[in-house]
Amino acid sequence: MYTPGWQIVFLDDPPRLKPAARLPRRPFQYQRWEKNIFSRGKTHTPVRRTVNICPMHTLSTISSRKSTQPFVHALAWFVYASVIYSANYLANPAIKLGDTVLFLVPYILTFYVSLHLLQVFSRLGTIWTIGGVALFMVASTTAGHAYLFVILPKFGVYVFNPAHPEQFAKDALLGFLLYFSYALLYFFADRNIRRRIAVTDLRHQGLKRELENAKLRELALRTKQENMLQEQAFLRAEINPNFLHNTLNILHAQAQRYSEELATNIGKLSKMMRYSIQTTEEQPGRVTVTRELENLQLLLDIHGLHCKDPKLVLMYIDGKPDGLMVPPLSMITMVENAMKYGDLTDPENPVLISLIMRTNELHFRCRNKVMRRTEIASSTQRGLANLKRRLDISFKDRYTLCNRKDGHFYNVEMIIYN
Template structure:
């Protein structure tokens, strides 16, 4: 059995407006108590039939009602004494409960029973009422004490079990994060393999190609810039880069793509608003743009890929939109950072300070990213 403790210190508005789950728990507790008391009353009735068959049914019912009242009155006093830290108030209420019990038994024996003519009373009857009342009150008060400490032990055991489970889950989460950290460090180290060698090699190719093809040398120079940005370390240590550098890198990707197709790609890229001092997580805007190159139709003049960046300094809000017609032909390779990964990175860095939506209207594919940034 379980009972909801009365604790005036913790009373709040939620107590008067319980949630559906709380109401279910309350009903379950009431049902458990009702079943327990029904079992007790049936047991008491059967026991009286055997030991005292002459006792009237009303005596049994009234005695059990007083027993129930005494049990909860004692439990109420214990909660006031130990939870509310008001032992004097609890003692006074306990004494008042005993007086009320005397009064109820007196009214029953000397008023109600006399009215219906079931039991005459004598001077000895008064002493019996007092004695039985004290015995009943003490017996069920002891039951209340036992129930109080049994319930307290059960709740403590439950809390310890929950705490152990939470500790276990925290340890698992810590191990998972440590594993992810190790994996990310390993991936970072792999990406950093001989960056200077790659950079020097590209510079060598650039110098040698200048006398061969201006277009080829420009492409190698752009590729070197792209690799330099991709391999750059986070100088500020906050996992972010300047928006201006991200956009410069995006422009280089567009330029090198145009070189590959001899300037035949139809890509409209526009910027509105100041970028100074704005820092964002890297490769998100680039990945969204690359996604349009991978899935978009780039060779139709009437359906160009559009990429728009708007910065609202008053609202400290960055808006990035892409729009492209879906292609059924060969697809460009992307950086491999999927849209799902982009959303996870945004959630990790910005929490609720961003929104990212994808919309498909027939053969038109759109993405919209909105970030609330902090000016550095």
């Protein structure tokens, strides 16, 4: 049975693909093997999914290593040259440090060229790698012969006796194999370090994703719970107004036996309740100005019962609705606050209601005198905050809503651009 899993693939270990389908050059890649759920028959064909990995943590780690790499290499070669010089100095005190450095130059070049060839040819396969190394060995031997027998003697440094070329060939071969082995060891060690960095970073990213997923699941659960609570609250709010509306209809029928005026006002209150329920269920949260004014008049009629002087509430309307829209209960909310918390005993300062309508624009303003030693109630602020949210939903940035207290008077103004 095939088990899906992860396989780390570095550039030094390329997948055996055709040249046209070779992977792009990246620091490293990971591939996931999965079952092909679209394959026909009972046999499931593994599907190789390649994803490039360039995490910031890995890139920063590799970049920091590259920035310090020349210094570390120079220090390592200095220590190595010091060890070689010390060993030769014990055997021959006449030897100089410069001679040792000049002697090591071709071997150092052998190390770095071998390392570069391993990095290049390892992407092409084993045959290319062996061929490249063999070609480099011949070229380096030729260059080493010219360096040791032509260039160094000009500086007074004689390493081999020209009369014994077999000694040079032996030492050159052993030296090449030694420093090529150093390069090979460094190549695999560096690749292993990069692999460990990649695996560690993948684990960190996996843990980070799991943590983010856990937070998202927690947020989704919390949102679901909040939605359930809101739905329950909405259902309760829907039941209560309907219950009140039905109760008012019953009271209206019973009141007709005793007082026609009482029955009429209960009927008006029932109509307002029905308007409130219907506009809550309608979309997108808009009603015509005409409909809002009809129910506003019902509110004024009901409040007129305890306002003996009709001049205590003055309403001014200018213009025609012509399809203008407002949020439901918007005007009623502002007037109801004025009737509830305003001073309705001063004929000199009545409640002023003003509605001016123009093409695609309306101005609604309500002004009332504040009762003495009475602050603006928190319910008023909540009602205006609720109205503002409904305006945000229905009209977004095409409205203005402001309220202010000027001395003993409280003003609320709403401007809507249809």
